[in-house]
Amino acid sequence: TLFSNKKKKRKKICYIFFIVVNEFCERFSYYGMRAVLVLYFRYFLLWDDDLATSIYHAFVALCYLTPILGAIIADSWLGKFKTIIYLSIVYAIGQVTMAISTIHDITDANRDGTPDNFTFHIALSMLGLILIALGTGGIKPCVAAFGGDQFQEHQSRQLNTFFSVFYLCINAGSLLSTLITPLKSVASTLMVFIAGSGMYVKTDPEGNIMWSVCKCIGFAIKNRFRHRSSSYPKREHWMDWANEKYDKLLIAQIKMVLKVLFLYIPLPMFWTLFDQKGSRWTLQATTMSGDFVSILISTVNPILILTLVPIMDRLIFPLIQKCGLNFSPLKRMTVGMLFAAMAFVSAALVQIEIDKTLPNFPSSSESQLKVVNTYSTTLNVTISPNEHLLIESFGSSADYVTFDHQDITVSLNTNPVITKAFSLIKGGRQTLIIPSDPTVMYLKEDVKSKPREGKNAIRFVNGYTADLNITNLDSIEPSATTNYTLVNQGKRDFVLRHGEQWCEFSRKFGFGASYTFLIPSTVFSDDCESITEVEDMKPNSVHMALQIPQYFLITTGEVMFSVTGLQFSYSQAPKNMKSVLQAGWLCTNAVGNIIVLIVAELGKLPKQWAEYLLFASLLVAVSIIFSIMAYFYTYIDPAEIEAQVRKEQGLEPEEMEKETLEMEEKDEDQKNEQGVKQTKI
Numbered sequence: 001t002l003f004s005n006k007k008k009k010r011k012k013i014c015y016i017f018f019i020v021v022n023e024f025c026e027r028f029s030y031y032g033m034r035a036v037l038v039l040y041f042r043y044f045l046l047w048d049d050d051l052a053t054s055i056y057h058a059f060v061a062l063c064y065l066t067p068i069l070g071a072i073i074a075d076s077w078l079g080k081f082k083t084i085i086y087l088s089i090v091y092a093i094g095q096v097t098m099a100i101s102t103i104h105d106i107t108d109a110n111r112d113g114t115p116d117n118f119t120f121h122i123a124l125s126m127l128g129l130i131l132i133a134l135g136t137g138g139i140k141p142c143v144a145a146f147g148g149d150q151f152q153e154h155q156s157r158q159l160n161t162f163f164s165v166f167y168l169c170i171n172a173g174s175l176l177s178t179l180i181t182p183l184k185s186v187a188s189t190l191m192v193f194i195a196g197s198g199m200y201v202k203t204d205p206e207g208n209i210m211w212s213v214c215k216c217i218g219f220a221i222k223n224r225f226r227h228r229s230s231s232y233p234k235r236e237h238w239m240d241w242a243n244e245k246y247d248k249l250l251i252a253q254i255k256m257v258l259k260v261l262f263l264y265i266p267l268p269m270f271w272t273l274f275d276q277k278g279s280r281w282t283l284q285a286t287t288m289s290g291d292f293v294s295i296l297i298s299t300v301n302p303i304l305i306l307t308l309v310p311i312m313d314r315l316i317f318p319l320i321q322k323c324g325l326n327f328s329p330l331k332r333m334t335v336g337m338l339f340a341a342m343a344f345v346s347a348a349l350v351q352i353e354i355d356k357t358l359p360n361f362p363s364s365s366e367s368q369l370k371v372v373n374t375y376s377t378t379l380n381v382t383i384s385p386n387e388h389l390l391i392e393s394f395g396s397s398a399d400y401v402t403f404d405h406q407d408i409t410v411s412l413n414t415n416p417v418i419t420k421a422f423s424l425i426k427g428g429r430q431t432l433i434i435p436s437d438p439t440v441m442y443l444k445e446d447v448k449s450k451p452r453e454g455k456n457a458i459r460f461v462n463g464y465t466a467d468l469n470i471t472n473l474d475s476i477e478p479s480a481t482t483n484y485t486l487v488n489q490g491k492r493d494f495v496l497r498h499g500e501q502w503c504e505f506s507r508k509f510g511f512g513a514s515y516t517f518l519i520p521s522t523v524f525s526d527d528c529e530s531i532t533e534v535e536d537m538k539p540n541s542v543h544m545a546l547q548i549p550q551y552f553l554i555t556t557g558e559v560m561f562s563v564t565g566l567q568f569s570y571s572q573a574p575k576n577m578k579s580v581l582q583a584g585w586l587c588t589n590a591v592g593n594i595i596v597l598i599v600a601e602l603g604k605l606p607k608q609w610a611e612y613l614l615f616a617s618l619l620v621a622v623s624i625i626f627s628i629m630a631y632f633y634t635y636i637d638p639a640e641i642e643a644q645v646r647k648e649q650g651l652e653p654e655e656m657e658k659e660t661l662e663m664e665e666k667d668e669d670q671k672n673e674q675g676v677k678q679t680k681i
């Protein structure tokens with residue numbers, strides 16, 4: 001017996017391995033594609049930021065809505081195994097379609113590197129994304145539930161470990177996703193999953209269960225309405241009004257599912273905060289310093305998951321249990337929400353620090369102006385009505401001057417005095433460039449937000465007497481100013497050239513700054529030494545490491561909330577509705593994403609830190625509501641309830657046991673048979 005038990009255990013580990021590796025590969029493919037999706041929208045389809053982010057969030061929301069479809073197909077029709085196989089094929093077709101849509105040569109007849117027919121590429125990529133959403137979302141509830149199905153009722157500890165390992169694989173897949181192409185991994189996902197085919201415990205679908213559930217609920221509501229008079233005796237539960245027509249077992253199962261779904265109502269709020277990691281927090285990082293921005297953003301969450309899940313499972317939860325505290329799943333989820341709220345408080349504190357260092361940008365009714373002087377002497381600049389600035393040659397005004405009107409007149413104390421009228425841009429920042437011939441002074445528009453991704457915006461004013469060529473820039477005419485170019489952090493070299501003459505100019509950049517470099521007429525004679533710099537925007541000074549606490553808190557929250565939610569959704573579902581409840585759980589994520597979309601569309605509070613605090617407070621309020629709901633929730637053992645109802649229906653426990661035994665024996669025979677077949681092959 002000992003030998004055969006060990007053998008069974010080893011066999012189980014083996015086929016669980018196929019399932020978790022399958023999840024690893026699938027997440028690998030999904031996150032690998034998702035990581036480059038916004039870039040594809042921005043730089044291939046040439047969409048603007050807003051459209052790219054909206055479509056991205058809509059796609060993510062769709063990926064977490066389609067699980068309902070997958071669950072219906074699995075529980076009512078194909079069974080989980082076949083659903084996973086077929087929808088994985090749809091998934092792979094989606095990835096191929098998406099890949100084809102990125103080949104610009106298909107419509108680039110004139111070979112200029114730009115597609116000629118954007119509509120074709122957009123249509124193809126949208127089709128690809130829909131297929132991917134259908135594939136990834138459709139299989140998601142089935143894989144988790146299918147994994148759970150491999151365990152027997154008494155194996156609840158192993159089941160919990162399975163879900164933790166399953167979650168680890170999700171995150172290991174997402175962590176490594178950038179290294180291997182997504183396409184290969186969909187194919188390997190399928191192969192890994194099929195490889196374990198002969199070993200799995202496959203539960204059969206029980207007819208069109210979803211349709212029966214809807215009909216049963218509809219009947220209960222109608223029947224309750226028909227018997228609304230007080231002369232009819234009350235029933236314990238409103239679903240009991242379906243007793244006249246529907247099987248008691250089905251009614252009991254629906255009650256279990258509805259109880260859990262009701263509990264899910266407040267949960268999207270957690271995901272609303274969680275999913276802002278990828279939007280608001282990423283933007284916050286671009287206003288900070290530190291050279292690990294992209295690495296931090298894409299890897300910190302999965303790395304923390306890989307560390308925290310084992311720590312929680314092996315250390316924290318057992319320790320809490322040893323202290324005699326009952327840290328039930330719903331309590332864990334509540335604490336998870338509170339951690340996410342704390343993460344947002346931490347983000348607000350970081351934001352307050354950042355705000356102290358941010359430039360004072362103009363409001364929508366204001367205009368800001370700075371003056372740069374490349375004239376040969378110091379100038380006294382008067383900006384009507386009462387702004388007087390003294391600006392050295394090849395220098396600038398100390399900071400931007402803010403005006404609440406747009407029409408200004410500028411006078412220079414040259415001989416004769418030069419006066420010129422300008423109209424400033426409302427809500428904009430501009431620089432008045434005074435060239436060597438001040439009569440042609442002109443306005444140049446400046447950046448009015450922090451350069452993206454911690455880059456630096458730089459431009460040059462040519463005070464040299466002839467055209468100049470600067471590395472990577474078009475040639476600049478005398479007295480002209482280039483447009484901004486974005487440069488990365490670190491040391492950058494520029495070569496300035498005019499005919500045979502040249503000199504090299506080096507500059508070390510930080511993060512998120514903006515500079516105007518003034519090139520004097522002596523530039524070649526002093527080997528670029530005399531180039532002066534005007535700091536239009538200071539580099540970021542709050543270090544990105546300050547974001548680590550908020551990532552740590554939200555990931556701790558995720559481990560408590562999400563891993564537990566996954567286990568809870570499986571354990572509280574009746575056998576024939578496991579995928580449906582998994583889908584319901586994933587839908588809370590979709591709704592959370594939709595809320596992010598709506599919030600982004602509605603705009604933000606004037607202060608970002610206030611918005612973070614608002615979200616934190618909302619989640620605390622929601623977690624209080626959830627804890628009250630959880631207090632009234634009684635954990636159930638679906639199998640026990642089903643057995644009890646069966647017993648009440650007259651099916652003797654012995655018969656049931658016999659039935660189960662027969663099924664188990666059948667399963668075992670089937671597996672042995674397949675094992676023999678495989679060995680023969």
Ligand SMILES: CC(C)C[C@H](NC(=O)CN)C(=O)O
Pocket residue numbers: 027170171301302305558562586589
């Ligand atoms: C809604 C899911 C549980 C999301 C999950 N994401 C992560 O684990 C991210 N740390 C996924 O399945 O991708």
